[in-house]
Amino acid sequence: MAAPRFRPIEECATEGRSRQTVAADLDGTLLLSRSAFPYYLLIALEAGGLLRALALLASVPLVYLTYISVSEPLAVRTFVYIAVAGLRVSDVEAVARSVLPRFYAGDVHPEGWRVFRSFGRRCIVTASPRVMVEPFARAFLGADRVIGTELEVDGSGRATGFVAQPGVLVGEHKRQAVTREFGDALPDVGMGDRESDFDFMSICKLTDRIVPVAIATKESMFHGSTVRGLKAMDPYFFFINPRPTYVITFLDQLPRELTCGGGKSPVEVANYVQKLLARVLGFECTSITREEKYGDRRSRVASNDDGPGEANSVST
Template identity: 55%
Template sequence: MLPPEPEHGRKTFPLISECDLSSVSHNSIAADLDGTLLKGTLSFPYYILVAIDAGSLLRGLILLMSLPIISVIYIFVSEHIAGKMLIFITFAGIKIRNIEAASRTVLPRFYAADVRRDSFEVFNSCQKKVIVTANPIVMVNTFSTEFLGAEKVIGTEIEVDQRTKRATGFVVEPGVLIGEWKKLAVMKEFGDDLPDIGIGDRKSDHDFMSVCKEGYMVPKDHFASLVSPQCLRSQSIFQDGYLERPSSYVVDYIWLPLRFLLYPFRAYINLTLIEGILKCAYRQMW
């Protein structure tokens, strides 16, 4: 099943900073997640976290090594195919309860450290809040509903083998939710009463934003102000005060193999240094 042909001459949308909630009553909103409600535009670090926590270090390493290929396919071939590859490598063969556990206990503390203030204030001011994302629902549902206050998450559904209760790595039709599929999903969810506001951060979000009464773009900004995690709907995972950006976690993981390779050299240098110090001390004594 293929989505409808995209409309030519896409309309342009004002920036999120131009949204004045005090002058107009906004009851409903449809918002993208990565790059919109979250400052980070890439979801890959979160997939790495799930692959390691719900799967294994080996799975995380395979996913990391696959990144160049996935990136090339995303840029030059198809965002849809790249998304399917990312989901397959991350989830194939993992028990669904392990994925749910990682999404409930690990991901929220990383997501919470990356929530943009400007877009979240607009999102939080509406009554009916729906998140429309290409990410698997099982991966973002807990954070979106419990911490951001979303009423529902519309996203990609991963296929689960009902006999083994493991993810097959494939996605349920219509596939990865991007472009026109987001638009159709929003229209199906809201019916005749379409969202008052639609916010996104990339051209593929224009499809669902175009059916909203008002649409706003969230520009990429490395210095965008973030929401304090204590200001979110739930703080149940922040009691230890530990919060970290997922990028730093991934960097540590990338360095892990190199640390193993450097260990023999470090041990040799340390032992040689200690031996030299002992010899020097021995000569001084005698």
């Protein structure tokens, strides 16, 4: 089965959200930019000086290579170390209060903000250090809670350059952080921008208005569906086909009795919809989990016996 497909933010309704809770990622979701590098650079320059900023700038090619070939958490750890190691946390906080908000404000995603502000309770969950984003998130975006990567601080109040447990909030760590923060009262809606956000988005409650959408790809020469290779190359191989085609089938909306509102659990809803899509696409569901299929916990986003991860791929 394909990875979960979530609705574009432009299609998210804002009516009747005043009593609901949203958990949203920051970069690429509430901000237009998908990269937090410019803000790390400002921290390095304003709190650490020109040499530190130049060192951070020089590290970009290596960090980018690490991001696409090794892991996103390691890339974030590298930026964090170069940007803040040895700095007083109070200096980082001062820059976050006085300098960063001006630049964050100019980068706000209009559609993300339109949806985010419609909720009565707002939470931001991000891989960036919490101390770096919290002043802006609370004062300008009206966030009630800010969950971010925590810096490790020594006894003198200086950042060691390392991150505290549970580590960089990416993928499963982000999901676990949201679960710890909210317990059983999970957010009603999750907002994210990349595949590593799928984990935390899928612990959010499901809508009762579910319209399954089956998407099949038609290829004649090259197959963009690698399992253990570089997934970023899949679209490239798909589109170099002479006539690449998507076949999209909109199914009927699920009756209420087959949704959470009708008494079904999120897992039951997800599994039912998965079987429905499989039947339309000509697939057969198995008990193999995504972790077993890909052999990589970092890429796990959904499976039949691994919680309701697949459900948001078909929610309206």
